[in-house]
Amino acid sequence: MNNTIKQTILNKEEEMIAFRRDLHMHPELQWQEFRTTDQVAKELDKLGIPYRRTNPTGLIADLEGGKPGKTVALRADMDALPVQELNQDLSYKSTEDGKMHACGHDSHMSMLLTAAKALVEVKDELAGTVRFIFQPSEENAEGAKEMVAQGAMEGVDHVFGIHIWSQTPSGKISCVVGSSFASADIIEIDFKGQGGHGAMPHDTIDAAIIASSFVMNLQAIVSRETNPLDPVVVTIGKMEVGTRFNVIAENAHLEGTLRCFNNTTRAKVAKSIEQYAKKTAAIYGGTAEMVYKQGTQPVINDEKSALLVQKTITESFGEDALYFEPPTTGGEDFSYFQDEASGSFALVGSGNPAKDTEWAHHHGRFNIDESAMKNGAELYAQFAYNYLNQDEF
Known part of the structure; x- marks a missing residue:
């Protein structure tokens, strides 16, 4: 000193x-x-x-x-x-x-x-x-x-x-x-379905259901695809879906963040998020596109x-x-x-x-x-x- x-x-x-x-x-x-x-x-x-x-x-x-x-x-x-x-x-x-x-x-x-x-x-x-x-x-x-x-x-x-x-x-x-400190990246996902009247759901592909299913399934990446001793946080903080109470949504826009301490894990989880988005959309007949923005390094x-x-x-x-x-x-x-x-x-x-x-x-x-x-x-x-x-x- x-x-x-x-x-x-x-x-x-x-x-x-x-x-x-x-x-x-x-x-x-x-x-x-x-x-x-x-x-x-x-x-x-x-x-x-x-x-x-x-x-x-x-x-x-x-x-x-x-x-x-x-x-x-x-x-x-x-x-x-x-x-x-x-x-x-x-x-x-x-x-x-x-x-x-x-x-x-x-x-x-x-x-x-x-x-x-x-x-x-x-x-x-x-x-x-x-x-x-x-x-x-x-x-x-x-x-x-x-x-x-x-x-x-x-x-x-x-x-x-x-x-x-x-x-x-x-x-x-x-x-x-x-x-x-962890890496801090930004995720943006756009789901596209087919809109229509709320009284005729059989003629639509509901983007709200696609987006909701994706959010509910997303945490399986953390709980089942990553080592529990290797911390990962995935958060969806923003959802924009639909335009009116009686219109089935054609589009859904989601924004979230991925946090990791390991760059190998970071790349693996980012790839899994995109796969989950595209495959969830495909189940319902829709499509998904993801933009991944790297923020800070760990x-x-x-x-x-x-x-x-x-x-x-x-x-x-x-x-x-x-x-x-x-x-x-x-x-x-x-x-x-x-x-x-x-x-x-x-x-x-x-x-x-x-x-x-x-x-x-x-x-x-x-x-x-x-x-x-x-x-x-x-x-x-x-x-x-x-x-x-x-x-x-």
Whole structure:
């Protein structure tokens, strides 16, 4: 543990919270983070850390240490959600109707900037370079891929990310070896039958029956075609069927999602979903077409990286701070950075019933225990310091 880093972050805690609250009041959706980018840029200017803006939003900044060495990237996402804030008693509640930082990205940026402030204080001790990636558009799984395309990972040896996490108790931090987040793909299926009058069903092919049968049978893929020790989630979240009470539907449109931790399983299940759709439609004399859109890759934490994170947690915050949050089938496009370099992803606990911060991410009542932010900022900085100044990997 570097004491200068710890003390700097403690000294900057009020600034960090104030910056997060400003961002919270002015949320911007994916690819619209223009003010947010400007605010981050102003802070980097104050620190004298050179950066370049990415198109259309986002920044990449490099802090060169006093000694040659590797490059470690630290990532924070920037975008808010199209969610109406329901926290009416907050002095810093969203000022944008229908928009809210309901996933904690405002805190991620604030923690990473505070980590940068601490690392500037010890830059002469750093054996290498710290790259700060402020990434837009995480919520639609497009931003990380685009940042990689714009050179965010060029020359990077290792990457580390953090997410504030309301399901983990405040004061606890988790970084598990192996599976952390699942892949998150989108399924769209269109069934076509033959419409007609509700009084003459024998002259029709009912798309509502086809779609309903498909949904009812779909879970057999999970329960009978996949290993029960290999988690898979298939959800149909949207169905649009029919036009009128006495008209038998000719068309049905379904949308859903597939979540896996294993890419081989992912491909197998996707193929099975399409087969189930086409064969179910054929039973009733209809047809089916599926569009499958790959979203995020699974986030799989590198073993050496996760163990170094765990060591950093215990050294900086004590053994009691180390927590092991089970993998989630939520998606995280941090995985695209891991396609370019080894790395890991940590969850900083923010759940505190006394402060009403246990609401689920993406809920209108979501908020964070701001006292946890100093832990996230320090973990960013201490991990970068430890990675650059060790020879284990």
